[in-house]
Amino acid sequence: MSPYKVSLKINNLSVSVDEGTTILEAARKLNFKIPTLCHHDDLCVAGNCRVCVVEQVGNRVLPASCATPVSEGMEILTNSMKVRQARKHIIELLLSEHNAECTICYKNGNCELQELSNEYRTGNRMFLDVLKKSAVDISSPSIEKDDSKCIRCQRCVRTCSQLQAVSALGVINKGKDMKISTFLNKPMNDVVCTNCGQCVNRCPTAALVERNYIDQVFDAIYDPKKFVVVQTAPATRVAISEEFGMGPNRSTGKMVAALRRLGFDKVLDTDFTADLTIMEEGTELLTRLKEALVDGKNVALPMMTSCSPGWIKFQEHIFPELLDNLSTCKSPQQMFGPLAKTYYAEKINKNPADMVVVSIMPCTAKKYEADRPEMRGSGYKDVDFVLTTREMGMMIKQAGIDFEKLSDEKYDSILGESSGAAVIFGNTGGVMEAAIRTAYEIVTGREVPFTNLNIKPVRGMEGIKEASVKIKDVKPEWSFLEGVELKVAIAHGLSNAKELMTSVKNGTANYHFIEVMGCPGGCIGGGGQPIPTNMEIRKKRAAAIYEEDEKMTIRKSHENPEVQEVYASFLHKPLGHRSHDLLHTHYTAKKRY
């Protein structure tokens, strides 16, 4: 923060703000809302949509408030005649190039352009319609791109480069032909896109939306021959409430009740397989450490988590030389699928061919993940349909369920029990924390030396976090770990991941275990979560996740009785033969360019 204060007047009210503050931020301080489109709190200034223009007394031109810093003695009017007129024209010009089929649009009711034209009551059409026809790109199983809805604000472009360091989307051509597109206008599925969906979260219109599978899921539910089970990811339970105007809040019980009312035959939990992931991944880490330290084998370390399919595809494209470092564990979603269609199907006496596994995920990349050819461990497509938190919200609304008034219900058993360690998978640092809680205890026989099991150093919104745990007084079978300082690192958002991977590649990093989540904040900030998103919202969701963890009776994955049972009667041991077939996978290098 700058030590210098700047005084100015906005709509005749005096305000004093730090030097460097924009007019937009200063106006927000006084609770004056200035409309924005290209501006996004997570992204750098663009100043291209001009909708945030204001009048500066004594200045002939109207400055864009998002891109203009305050200056001493400035007098700003946010709602003068000139401003209103200009703004209205800007909105009308945007609409003249926009495919305004609002009533049949997927984003109907959740579109910033629609909201603005509603506020400004852009009645008569002042400008000629110059909409260009374009085909919708549905090549990707995760993301749909419709240029006819695009207002070229470039939030997606900035997201893709700034937050994710991918730059699959760029600005192509110029002038009236300018558009947002990929390398040589290739389909989204043929470029480096990781399907993370962060662009979808930030698109103000419906130019970028998730591929939705709502109708297919309703069809399955209505089909009496199908046994439809649903699994819910950790991060969905603290965000679904936002779809009903209730803010980020713990609403696991209501969510379970709503899904049951939607007609799913069983409501189960991805958290169960998150616990299972810890058993498999924790064992894998300890095995790799043993191979490296005792057997002197040349194993790939640091080991890296593999729960985030956006991150996986990123590695396959950008760092194929580090693929051996990725844990071979499938993500919790993809562990759930094959277990549901083998172990669970047997238990409940169902033919897996008649089963439909639906996932509710905070993620668009999970749709792609479920479609990967490797994900057929059960002999069927392990996970049939993946819906985002947003799609679940739409289904609940369509079914006329009053979410707010629902009473809490519990997950079905089996495959419904979970620990606090599983729910924190939703936050950046969560998989790491869960893994340490279990691995430390396996090795030493004692709980981790942190108050109330909360491993604070791995928490928080810092882009790259580092921590270390000193391991001492180990059990005899783990003597090779005596005195070892386990070094870990955590990154969230792919640009942070890229930075961390570059240091691993260059050999300047010295970690044993790295957790990466593809989206800012982890899954709670996933590309399938309710729109809008910003740091404040993500922090609230993260806090709700930690609260959920603290309220759980079981806090450690290895203490989950259903996990113990699945090992006792089906999988036998972590990294065992069956685990290998059902729960582990491999990765393939993909073209970077």
Add this chain to the structure above:
Amino acid sequence: MTKVEELVKKQAEFHGYKRESLMPILQAVVRSERFLSEEAMVAIAKELDISTADVYGTASFYTFMDTKPRGKNIIRVCKTITCHMKGKDGVIEALEDTLKIKLGDTTPDGKFSLLQANCLGWCHKGPVMLINDEVYPELTPQSAVEIIQKYLKQK
């Protein structure tokens, strides 16, 4: 390593690996290859460690950085208002007749591409065309054809 990859590598060595080297490298490739192929753009992205969408986006901004194959000689007739009023349409028609191609196309022998350009800054002497880096002002349909004949005689 292909010829284009080698060219890009050399250019990157010469101009440096920072993002600001993108423009001179693009220009060098266009100078030597007449256009930017997919292969060339991929090679540039690799050398500078930037995304291919960035390379393509930059190239597509500039009319003179073609991403489609072009002929040995690129004719660009100024399309802006002064040249239009001074009869550029007649010039284009005559060129189309002589070369037996339409605007935007390349002759089958790869000798000529016929394109338009935005204002070339020769409004006082329009209509004007550019062949490669040569400017030809005050054209008439006949003079344009004569100029083309000159190029046709070169091998």
